[in-house]
Amino acid sequence: MQTGTIVKYDGIKGFGFIEPDIGGEDVFLHASILGEELKHVLRGGTRVQFEAAPGNQGTKAVAVRLLSVVSQTSVAQAAADDRKSSSDDELCEVLTPVEFTQNITDVLIGAVPDMTGGQILQVREQLVAFARRHGWVED
Template sequence: MSTGKVLRFDHVRGYGFLAPSDGGEDVFLHANDLLVEKSLVVPGVVMEFEVEESDRGRKASAARILRGPAAGSVVGPAAVTTAPAPVVSRHDDGGDGLCDVLPAEEFTQEVTEVLLQTEPSLTGAQILHIRRQLADVARKYGWVEN
């Protein structure tokens, strides 16, 4: 198995490219070769995959996510995305399977950053509306401090 970081992935067309961790040419990635939902495949996500040689070059197969994008990574203009990467908590769960509860302000900051990285064309009003709805859900399930 090889590992690499998603450079870009077009959810409409169903393909993108991975930068192998060990260097070398980028690897083509098609939605049909994913072991995860394609909506989770966004720039910066680290994936594990098999490499196959095809008549068009190197191609990934049996691709799965190892971890989400690094904090502070910037999504470039070539990256077409429609959904955020899976959230990787920076809060230690102490091995008990429970996560720390975020302060409401930190939660809304995180949501805002994800929305702006995922869909830069959202208006301020749209972001505020989505944030309010997500904050309501987070409060309902105890994901944030009241």
């Protein structure tokens, strides 16, 4: 299997592209080869392991496995958020459940790259319920 980084993935349209670590053309990624759990966690910057095969219009992924998220923007944003939260005495921003789950996913994948999509979904569900009970997210 090769490794690479998701360059772009549109969950609504159901496709994206992987930039192989070894270089060359980007590999087409269609949602039809993904398990339901992966469809919800893939985004630009996600590190994956994949198998590719020639397709009608170029190389396409035939299997994908999640490795980790390596988005420098996410890391920088998280660090900035940490600095801001430690220096501010104001109330925190209330997130929507979607924003909250996206943040949780980034943290979980970064902390435990081998966590399966199913495990991520289970943890997110419990954390969102907990956050709702404490008023940390609003619907």
